[in-house]
Amino acid sequence: MISWIKKHYHWIIVIVMMLQTAVYGGLANNLSPIYVIPVTEDLGISRGDYSLAVSMRSLVIFVAVAFSGPVFQRFGVKKPIVGGLMAVCLGYCLLAICNSPLTIGLACSVIGFGETFIGVVAANRIVNNWFHRYRGSVFGLITACTGLGGGILSVWLSNVIATDGWRMSRICSGICVLVTLLLTVLLLREEPKQMKLAPLGEGHISKEKAQSENRDHWMGYSMAELVRKPTFYLALVTFFLAGICIYSAFGIVAPHLQNQGMSASDAALENGLMLIFLAVFKFGCGMLSDKIGAKSVCLICMVFAVIGLWLICGVDSMLEATIAIFLFSIGIPIVLVVISLVTYPLFGYRSHDASLGIFQAMPALASLIAVPIANAVYDNVGSYIPVFQGACILGLIVIGMLLLLYILTQRDRKKRMKLETQTP
Numbered sequence: 001m002i003s004w005i006k007k008h009y010h011w012i013i014v015i016v017m018m019l020q021t022a023v024y025g026g027l028a029n030n031l032s033p034i035y036v037i038p039v040t041e042d043l044g045i046s047r048g049d050y051s052l053a054v055s056m057r058s059l060v061i062f063v064a065v066a067f068s069g070p071v072f073q074r075f076g077v078k079k080p081i082v083g084g085l086m087a088v089c090l091g092y093c094l095l096a097i098c099n100s101p102l103t104i105g106l107a108c109s110v111i112g113f114g115e116t117f118i119g120v121v122a123a124n125r126i127v128n129n130w131f132h133r134y135r136g137s138v139f140g141l142i143t144a145c146t147g148l149g150g151g152i153l154s155v156w157l158s159n160v161i162a163t164d165g166w167r168m169s170r171i172c173s174g175i176c177v178l179v180t181l182l183l184t185v186l187l188l189r190e191e192p193k194q195m196k197l198a199p200l201g202e203g204h205i206s207k208e209k210a211q212s213e214n215r216d217h218w219m220g221y222s223m224a225e226l227v228r229k230p231t232f233y234l235a236l237v238t239f240f241l242a243g244i245c246i247y248s249a250f251g252i253v254a255p256h257l258q259n260q261g262m263s264a265s266d267a268a269l270e271n272g273l274m275l276i277f278l279a280v281f282k283f284g285c286g287m288l289s290d291k292i293g294a295k296s297v298c299l300i301c302m303v304f305a306v307i308g309l310w311l312i313c314g315v316d317s318m319l320e321a322t323i324a325i326f327l328f329s330i331g332i333p334i335v336l337v338v339i340s341l342v343t344y345p346l347f348g349y350r351s352h353d354a355s356l357g358i359f360q361a362m363p364a365l366a367s368l369i370a371v372p373i374a375n376a377v378y379d380n381v382g383s384y385i386p387v388f389q390g391a392c393i394l395g396l397i398v399i400g401m402l403l404l405l406y407i408l409t410q411r412d413r414k415k416r417m418k419l420e421t422q423t424p
Contacts, residue, residue, distance in 0.1 A: 009189070010130050010200045014138055016187050017123055018145045020081075023180045024088055024118055026149025027173050029275075031057065031108070034158050038166040045101055053105035058368050060112030061119070066361040068116055069354040077125045078190045080117035085184060087114025089177040096170035121357050124340045128349075129191050133201025136294065136341055140286015143337050147279030151272075218413065220348010226355060231408050235346060236362055238401040242302065243335050243366025244373075245394045248387055249309055250332065251371040253325065256384040260315055270321050277329035278336075285333040286341070294341035295406055299399065301338055305331020306395035313388045331395075335363035346409045 005012065032054050040050050071080055091111030098104045120143060127139045153176075160169040192199050226232050253274060257267040289297045308328025315321040343352060343359055374387045 006195060007197075009195045009197060010192070012187060013126060013130050013189065014142065016184060017126055017142045020085070020118055020180055020184065021123065021142050022145040022149030022152075023176050024085075024115060025143075025146025026151075026153040027088075027092070027176070028057070028111075028115065029146060029150030030154050030157060031111075034154060034161065035166055035169075038161055039104075042166065043099060049101040050104065053101040054108050055368065056105040057108040057112035057115070058364065060109045061116055062361055062364040062368060064113055064116040065119070065121060065357045065364055068121055068357040071117070072121070072125060073354065076190050077122055077129070078184075078188055081122050081188065082181065082185060084114040084117030084122070085177055085181040087111070088118065089174050089181060090114075092170050092174035092177060096167045096174070119360075120336070120340050121360055124356060126188075126190070128352075130199055131201065132199045134290060136286040136289030137283070138286070139341065140283040140289075140333075140337055143286070143333075144279045144282035147275045147282070150275060218345075218348045218417070220350045220352075220413075221416070223351040223354040226347055226351045229412065231405060231412060232347070232355075234401065234405050234408070235343075235359065238398060238405055239335075239339055239359055239362040240366050241394060241401070242339075242398045243363030244370050245302075245309075245391045245398055246305060246332055246335050247363070247367045247370035248374045249312070249328070249391050252374050252378075252384050252387065253312070253328075255378075256312065256388070257315065257321055259384060260321075262318070262321070266318060270318070270325055273322060274325045274329050277326055278332050281330050282333045282337050285337050289338070289341050293345065294338060295345055298334060298338045298342045299402055301331045301334035302395055302399045302402065303331075304328070305334070306392050306399070309388050309392045309395060313385050313392075335366070339363065346405070348413075 032051065036047055036050055039045075040047050068080075088111050091107050091109075091114060094107035094110060095104065098107055123142050124139060127135055127142070131138050153173075157169045157172065160172055189195055220226075221229070254267040254271040257270055262270070285297050285301065288300075304327050308324050308326070308331060311320070311324035312328060315324055339359055339362075340356060343356060347355065374384065377387050377390075378384050
């Protein structure tokens with residue numbers, strides 16, 4: 001049994017990363033929703049102050065993720081992951097003793113700093129080290145666990161709040177992270193060679209190279225070369241606008257449905273369905289990227305997002321809402337999974353370690369400002385419909401920018417590969 005496990009240790013790595021994602025992602029999904037009422041009532045603070053304090057997590061992630069590349073390059077992947085889990089564990093323990101928006105904000109900042117090194121950037125690096133085949137499928141499976149973890153932890157932590165209070169619930173959250181930390185220290189290996197193994201499917205990429213010049217993996221540019229290319233900045237703007245498109249709608253689906261006449265329970269049910277659909281489509285997008293390429297999946301996501309957003313505007317029944325949310329959910333993984341995968345075919349893997357954090361910072365920045373913009377629109381016009389309509393228009397612009405980006409990067413790639421073949 002032990003020898004079989006060692007031989008197939010690739011899948012032990014996947015299980016460890018799935019557990020990490022389910023715990024930290026599930027806790028992050030519940031950082032505000034199930035706590036806003038008990039915490040604000042107990043501490044006597046406004047919901048706005050609480051939300052602002054919790055948003056410090058996203059702010060820290062945006063700042064830190066852009067600089068995470070050098071940390072991973074210097075220390076590898078496991079050490080930053082372990083440090084990140086320690087910070088997240090500390091952050092949740094600090095939340096258990098907070099008594100003001102300031103201390104909540106400080107605790108959430110610690111959590112955000114830790115999550116920088118255990119998020120999609122770290123998962124992407126681990127998957128790339130251990131898998132030469134099924135990268136997209138494995139990466140999608142790992143990231144899909146945020147929804148699963150969020151659902152399970154929401155039920156459990158809500159029960160803890162009801163019986164023992166929100167402070168004990170925060171302590172339980174810290175214990176969950178601590179258990180994940182211990183398993184990570186014991187089981188996670190940074191590279192297959194540490195277990196005397198090769199990456200799963202080693203050599204598969206080189207065979208694809210001989211068969212198709214449109215493969216997703218190629219050497220590409222150094223970071224010094226990449227920052228001098230206009231397409232790099234076009235990609236940053238495109239990913240940022242895609243984040244605005246998705247996040248401006250993602251956080252307001254439930255209140256919009258209530259404004260459309262649905263009950264609070266029905267709107268909550270539809271919001272839960274969206275999270276379930278999202279978990280499925282995260283994995284589906286990763287798997288589909290292995291089949292048809294990440295660039296095609298990226299476009300598919302945006303097309304379905306636009307259709308779903310348009311349909312959500314005028315829903316007036318549960319059936320219509322479910323269909324619209326189903327279609328919109330197909331597009332959400334573009335900011336959670338697909339960006340990490342599409343940068344390979346666009347710019348190659350030579351600069352990927354340094355550039356991925358910068359690319360992922362764009363949707364993180366978008367998430368910081370999208371929901372406040374959406375709520376500001378509602379405060380001024382009394383409806384979220386203009387937000388969804390604006391997101392539709394923005395989504396169409398993003399589709400055009402993606403097509404332009406694909407054309408320009410493919411042209412640069414052909415020139416680069418031609419130059420490399422001519423170099424003795």
